[in-house]
Amino acid sequence: MALDEERLENVRMLRESAAAVADRSDLSRVRAQRFRQPGFDRAVWRQMGELGWLGLRLPEERGGAGLGMAELIALTEELGAALAPEPFISALMATDMLDGARLEAALTGEAVILAAWQEKPRQLDGEVETSFVDGRVSGRKLQVPMALGADAFAVTTPQGVAIVDAGDPGLSIEITPAQDGGHWGTLTFNGARGEPGRAPRESWLDEAVLATAATLLGIIDATLERTVDYLNVRQQFGVKIGTFQALQHRAVDLKQQALLTRASIEDAAAIMDEGQGPAAKAASSRAKARASDAALIVTRQAIQLHGGIGYTDEHDIGLFLRKAMVLAPSLGDSALHRRRFAQFQTQADAKEGLPA
Amino acid sequence: MALDEERLENVRMLRESAAAVADRSDLSRVRAQRFRQPGFDRAVWRQMGELGWLGLRLPEERGGAGLGMAELIALTEELGAALAPEPFISALMATDMLDGARLEAALTGEAVILAAWQEKPRQLDGEVETSFVDGRVSGRKLQVPMALGADAFAVTTPQGVAIVDAGDPGLSIEITPAQDGGHWGTLTFNGARGEPGRAPRESWLDEAVLATAATLLGIIDATLERTVDYLNVRQQFGVKIGTFQALQHRAVDLKQQALLTRASIEDAAAIMDEGQGPAAKAASSRAKARASDAALIVTRQAIQLHGGIGYTDEHDIGLFLRKAMVLAPSLGDSALHRRRFAQFQTQADAKEGLPA
Amino acid sequence: MSASRYTLDDYNALGDDDFRALVRDFLKECHPPELRNPVKRLHWDEAKPWYMELSRHGWLAPNWPKQYGGMGLSASKQLIYVEEFENFGAARTPDHGMMLFGPLLIRYGSEEQKAHFLPKILSGEHIWCQGYSEPNAGSDLASLRTQAVLDGDEWVINGQKTWTTLGGDADWIFMLVRTDPAAKKQEGISFLLVPMKSKGVSVKPIVNLDLQDEFSEVFFDDVRVPKANLVGELNKGWSMAKALLGFERIFLGSPRQSAHAFARLKGLAQHYGVWDDPIVRDRYNQLWLDLEDHKALYERFADILRRGETLGADVSLLKLNQSELYQRISEFMLQIAGEDGGRLEPVDGNADLHAPGIFLTARAATIYGGASEVQRNIIAKNVLRLP
């Protein structure tokens, strides 16, 4: 299960370059972008392209870096810890569906192309109904993060993937502002012109699920670091509040959640790097269920442990809670993923001949 | 809602005499009785009769004391705190179904007559199937506490109540030893000879439910008292363990459960003393749901707070956990009563014209 | 104050049911409909019409004696008043003058102070705010550091207060200041009255986690007020403030917030199509039961007040329970909302469906009014008698 030397080196390098692009210790860029449109940075986006991140999972023959899930989760974890507002995961999902010039523009970061796949709230697997007939797309897609910043969308339909330009007159975008300072778009296609894209890899959705879980892990760890630092500094009744046993024990419980989340996510990445199937789906769902719950527990408790100052918008700790509020239910909340885990794990165990 | 002076005085006197019969600070009698047959004390039983407890809720014209639910819960709370092994509540249920000489013997404590009403696990409301035809009883009754000590049983059937002697050749009793050192009986009637009894009052079952909840409250409070005492005495790392903030806060959480349980039970008693109906049923279920959960939380945590010594059978604190294990699911566990509460409270609110 | 059919000489002469009916009628007739169930704490300019309406009927100060222009309600009538206001969804006005300052002045102020200040509260001329909390003395009030030094006939005040509700709307602040720096802990603290327009006072709004600005920081830079603005005895401010907390403490534990959030649960679950999900329903029933038990607990403490007795330290358990229940309900709401739990603004502008807003607001409940951790310390020592 453990990574070999080469992949450990990949992971180390990705973490380092991520820290250079999105600094987890300085959230001034995050604050500057929030509640603005489009809410993220084109310059940072191009940097992501230069670093090869936007094609991280794409095979080398398609111009990607051909890296594994262990590498992807390391990267999204770092982006999560820095609360990077860029719609990185949605773009990764889209790249899988692109070809030719569109693909090249997406990989370099020249263009922002996002995936439009969800049609109902709390949807993950299951049919979509948006139609793509005679080059025209009609239907409705939900929850596209940072949709206002996109140049085009990769739209899933039963007739195959359609690529639709953001400015197409047949597309209208309704914006919903989000707690993290970003937004999501509801896309209504009314005979919008679509170019055919390509079918994404089978593991596409589960990879996005796990990458989102890893983003939440970054949020959890960064929140915990900041909270432990605060406990080590803040004084009350004449002593550091970190000396209070009740707070110590609560911090330990949060650390426990952090550690379980990491174990769950890295385990899932290893399983997914070994191949597809029900075990991989079960593992990604397990990790997302854990991460979604743990992120809300940790960020909520972080506010409490910060006391009054934690309840101000001025203090950064609240930004982590807001981000968790957006990402915990995104790509399936913990209830959905618990059910999905049980369903696929039962299949996986049956395959292995274990008693159900 | 608050009790008037006279009833406060009843409650005070009942608590005092209960303390004399069953001493919450000395469990040697409880230890002496456990894992023995019949597992309780006939002498204590007669004392209960002399004190008028066995007819506590029965109207005065039927030879009872005619007291209310507030008085009953005060008494069963005290009996719970002392872990009294006598099947008091089952006997109260039976008295409701007796007449004439049987009633008199039951009220004086001369005879032990217990209620046999339950036919399925997790049953509370609902139909029974045991038949009583031509003076003969056939069927099966479960969960009769301390059945081996009974002289007779008051058996519910669709044809009315039948009183069956314990020694009747048509009755066989199977004994299941219980964690609290007592036992319960499974009664199989095979044409046993029955005398007709009388139909119990409508509130009969809810009263037993609430009395059981109050027994659990006694267990909760006694457990908490003993645990707080222990925290004030036991030393570790050179200081009293009661100085550890994490333990203090946990003790507070237990106190919170104790206080909520008391509020819930006394509120339910007041509602039931006002009259019958869905509100009264909802209140008794609410109280039992709370008491069942709280008792297991408090007694479990008490073991933990006592550490190694709490894990020995020699220490008394474990006796409270064992009693809670028996009584928490008895007459409906918390899951059953939560559903029942929601059902009847919805009816009660509809009656009051509140939005459902 | 102009009379109305709601203005009675002796409200306590009414039976409880009659009084309750009176309050209901009053609210139905006099409460501005557009201010009902506000999603945020109203500022003075928004709340003023309602404040003046209360004033007109003599209903502003339920807790003050009749002789000072209050309603002179008994404890049990005060509880009914509060319950009905809460049930109706009445807007809170800037009420620190009525609720906290007035009773304190009535008990400890000089006749001159009472004659001067109380009528101006009732007329709406003076809006008061409270200056207790400080940046480094959140739940640890005794360590407050804002100083007042006597210079001739004037107090000179330097320091900072925080979490002052509606500080920017107020004309006056009643505050605790340290007047004896050598004294330890709760000693050496006095109670001062300061006009907000004084030179050297500045107010900075605090934007909350829920992006509202009901709180503010108040800075004092060589602010001078007459010596006569001291209330009660020098260096006894802490005991005075504490003595007045009694009645207030039950309100921190009122089921209002939890009941308000709970009442929205069913509609929310229906909106999101999960009302028939048995797992959702089971959690709903659990919270329902918790709420009913909390109400029963609240009534126990209310009974103490009705009997005219004083609340003990265990009232902290009431606040603890309400705030944590409120949070559990709000967390369940967030869960029900799914992806909409990340929305910044209400769905269709309907505040009842705004789970994330209620969730964020509820974060404060376990922090203000004595954080849960401090409440547990108090209960451990003063109720459980742990060492």
Add this chain to the structure above:
Amino acid sequence: MSASRYTLDDYNALGDDDFRALVRDFLKECHPPELRNPVKRLHWDEAKPWYMELSRHGWLAPNWPKQYGGMGLSASKQLIYVEEFENFGAARTPDHGMMLFGPLLIRYGSEEQKAHFLPKILSGEHIWCQGYSEPNAGSDLASLRTQAVLDGDEWVINGQKTWTTLGGDADWIFMLVRTDPAAKKQEGISFLLVPMKSKGVSVKPIVNLDLQDEFSEVFFDDVRVPKANLVGELNKGWSMAKALLGFERIFLGSPRQSAHAFARLKGLAQHYGVWDDPIVRDRYNQLWLDLEDHKALYERFADILRRGETLGADVSLLKLNQSELYQRISEFMLQIAGEDGGRLEPVDGNADLHAPGIFLTARAATIYGGASEVQRNIIAKNVLRLP
């Protein structure tokens, strides 16, 4: 020791899968079927046949080097050995000699001590028990008070040990004693070997909450043993004992107990007719997920051992998590059992359906091996670096 087809010169030369297959075959062929999945810890007279079978094949001491008669397994092979024994439901023998005392003696004992004691463990001639805990030093081992005073060529021991597993079955006890009363905390503690038949040693079984008697108290009243029974350096016993805890600490966090209980959940829910209740199923899924995540966490620590590295203080989190998960599962079992949760004895004698038994047994998990409270203290200080 007689060889068999399971007795290899170098087990580590096998691939992991081959070794796993070997262990499975061994258990299938050699484990006494009637001892599989025992409901309680076996006493020596019950476990002896299995112990002697292990001995015969040279499989008693997986963790000892080959030269001392052990299997000499690498860390990763040891984990496989343990996993397969656990999965199979193999009975635990009185294994303190192999697991704890052997490695300590191998590392710190004299050549004479090794030559004398190790073979007698492998032959079943000496059964060892452990004397660490004391009545007032449960999770606070450093405060132990049992004393050994040198009198000529003999140590004279007075005091009491408790929670000694299978004390009544043992021939010898390896124990920590205070040899320098003046030294503070962990200093001044030494490691002594004492025959249980010595004059002045008495054993009193402890009846547990679950009414089993695997533990006992051991009393020492002027017990005399030769000076040579000291292991390692005088006053360094604590550090020696602690150094050996490394590998043992991961076993306290093994998913075994939780997995064992979890595996019984479905059958239990089916027996009680609630398997199709969606609320039961949701809770089941939660616990399933918790168990899988715990296994993943366990693997992270196992990887550290496989790489030949030392476990850090954070391994305490593993024990904490397993013990609390085990309890949550057992509490759910109790809930599923309904009224049968109060039964003293298994339904139809079927231990798999005995929820109250598992529930009571699980109470110990958060107390022994360092109570959860102590584990949290350690993690706060040594992992989170809180003051």
